[in-house]
Amino acid sequence: MQEKIRLSGVYKIFGDQPRGRALDLAKAGVPKDEVQARTGHVVGLTDVNFTVREGEIFVVMGLSGSGKSTAIRTVNQLHTVTDGEVLVDGEDVQAMSGSKLQSFRREKMGMVFQHFALFPHRSVIDNVAYGLKIQGVGTMERDRAALKALDMVGLVRYAGSKPGELSGGMQQRVGLARALASDPDILLMDEAFSALDPLIRRQMQDEMMAIQAELHKTILFITHDLNEALRMGDRVCIMKDGAVVQVGTPEEILTEPATGYVAEFVQDVDQGRVIQVEEIMIDPMPLRADSTLREGLQHLGDRAGAFVVDADGKPISVLTTGDGIRVSGMGSNDLADALRTDFERCGPGHTLNEVYAAAGRGIPIAVVDEDGRLIGNLDPRAIMQEMGRVESLIDGFEREVFM
Numbered sequence: 001m002q003e004k005i006r007l008s009g010v011y012k013i014f015g016d017q018p019r020g021r022a023l024d025l026a027k028a029g030v031p032k033d034e035v036q037a038r039t040g041h042v043v044g045l046t047d048v049n050f051t052v053r054e055g056e057i058f059v060v061m062g063l064s065g066s067g068k069s070t071a072i073r074t075v076n077q078l079h080t081v082t083d084g085e086v087l088v089d090g091e092d093v094q095a096m097s098g099s100k101l102q103s104f105r106r107e108k109m110g111m112v113f114q115h116f117a118l119f120p121h122r123s124v125i126d127n128v129a130y131g132l133k134i135q136g137v138g139t140m141e142r143d144r145a146a147l148k149a150l151d152m153v154g155l156v157r158y159a160g161s162k163p164g165e166l167s168g169g170m171q172q173r174v175g176l177a178r179a180l181a182s183d184p185d186i187l188l189m190d191e192a193f194s195a196l197d198p199l200i201r202r203q204m205q206d207e208m209m210a211i212q213a214e215l216h217k218t219i220l221f222i223t224h225d226l227n228e229a230l231r232m233g234d235r236v237c238i239m240k241d242g243a244v245v246q247v248g249t250p251e252e253i254l255t256e257p258a259t260g261y262v263a264e265f266v267q268d269v270d271q272g273r274v275i276q277v278e279e280i281m282i283d284p285m286p287l288r289a290d291s292t293l294r295e296g297l298q299h300l301g302d303r304a305g306a307f308v309v310d311a312d313g314k315p316i317s318v319l320t321t322g323d324g325i326r327v328s329g330m331g332s333n334d335l336a337d338a339l340r341t342d343f344e345r346c347g348p349g350h351t352l353n354e355v356y357a358a359a360g361r362g363i364p365i366a367v368v369d370e371d372g373r374l375i376g377n378l379d380p381r382a383i384m385q386e387m388g389r390v391e392s393l394i395d396g397f398e399r400e401v402f403m
């Protein structure tokens, strides 16, 4: 696989005299906080080395302040580097300036950030097409490209809307469409999903991976969330105090943590412990009590079940696919014949481990708020799937570390 981005021996020092004593100390391996205490300069990056291969999702993960944003910004020269080299397609980014740098940024890179401000008074399609407009692309062509990008993120219907009319998740999709519109080789995504609610965030991760499976971009993706990193990354780079601690596949990070720091991080990654119900529950879409059984089954679609709620919105019974088909097969079209009331309830903040046993019964779990009102439907299959997906990784990790 071809190398797309390379950082070699990159240092970034913030302060009045970045190339002075602070750099010497950093190069001598003096830790960031000590350099700061002795020189008043902040070490943003210290001897950072990694390569991003063409077509991969390369995730940089670390706590706040570890240097992730600084690193990604060296790739499009939003930051100059104090020392070292940044190459994109073999070209020295630091050497670029003027119109060459401009066209390099516009044509080769798409950027999506956490708070990627859309222009509030422009329509969605104009926001998406904006970069192309600046590049001098004609109206017809840029609208075609913008619609194609909007189609990829499922927002064609909103092309004429204003950003303010869209939810946060949808606005972030517009940001992604804007980055995709000019069909860049490289996507730089800095905490692009970090501000979203867990449920929306997971959907965005899934969509992003689906888009990637189609487009094969090179993606440099930044997050402070290890779960997101392991889920999205072909390879993951863990940073701490401006330095790279480890680069590896998610499996390698979990099973062969390079340092105690990484090991500490990944101990928390038992997803059953970490993942909350609200991240995998689906819209409750309650079932009307006056439906026929056939209507009820249609309403279910491919869901495992749907709840009937009372006048307060509290779940009182559930129709499962299995019950519906069985009762229908006995010749009844009466919904009441198929409803059951022996379902479990949980809150959105429960972890998957806590609801795992309940899921074993194969009946959807009603997710309720503090007042007992239905706010989500938890499909037992989704729990099994989510836990199963990481099981092998965790098994491997526990074998290596705890035995």
Ligand SMILES: Nc1ncnc2c1ncn2[C@@H]1O[C@H](COP(=O)(O)OP(=O)(O)O)[C@@H](O)[C@H]1O
Pocket: 014, 015, 042, 043, 044, 062, 063, 064, 065, 066, 067, 068, 069, 070, 071
């Ligand atoms: N413009 C700047 N001036 C001074 N210090 C900065 C600047 N940008 C970042 N830093 C410092 O560099 C370090 C890395 O920051 P950053 O790359 O933003 O971390 P992350 O994105 O991982 O949260 C932090 O200590 C931060 O305070």
Ligand SMILES: [Mg+2]
Pocket: 068, 069, 070, 191
């Ligand atoms: Mg940052």
